[in-house]
Amino acid sequence: MSLASASGGPGAGAGGTGRLKYSKGPWTSASGTAGALRTRAETSRSVLGRGHEGVAAGAAGLGSAAALKSVLTSWEGRLRSVRDECEQLTGDLLTVAKEMGESETTVKSSLKGVQVPAEAGEKR
Template identity: 65%
Template sequence: MSYSERWQELFGPTDGGATMTLASTAPVSGTGGGGAGNLKHSGGPWTSASGTAGELRTSTETSRSALGPGHEGVETGAAGFTSVGALKSVLTSWEERLQAVRDECEQLRGPLRAVAEEMGETETVIGNSFKGADGGGKAGGNR
């Protein structure tokens, strides 16, 4: 089955016959518009994810920077033990891991915030376009 055939199977014929539509875009009696106005984007999850990435970045850096001072004096106090070398290796490994998490959170924070802003702006533009189409009223009758 070709891509085009599969598309027609899923979404209906393109010859003016019945086609697939979102339930929220079906006409609502008396409103002149489609849907109940409940298909909306919320910036909350994106904004929250950005904030969480920032908080995780901060707490990871705090933890990473506390590892070194927490190990001060171990080499001197445990001189002669073979575990000192292993402990130093583990310390270095954890510092690198936490630094990688910190850096990744820093890289994610801005783009997540940007998505929240973009989606919110897009929703505003779309909402305003409906206001113009229905004489300044609320889109779908429920906004």
């Protein structure tokens, strides 16, 4: 007797491509949302920077130029932090999805055909 995962045959635990496909379960979905938020935060940071190009030269000598630069720097830092946190979450949530077994739905459907005999006296 041997374990199926030790057989080395098709379907054995040691084989495969290492790329498990996932269903759209809650952890996978959350990972996608974090990835999308990461992209939007980076896009917003970039647009914010472009919107301030030339302001320093045009507002030279005005006290508000320094305040505006301070606000810009602060928001750029916040958006970088959001971007970086979302990047980390994207990978972490996908890892949880793998560990929690949000595997390809065909695996689930393939198990539906398995017949389990009823215990004596158990009604099915």
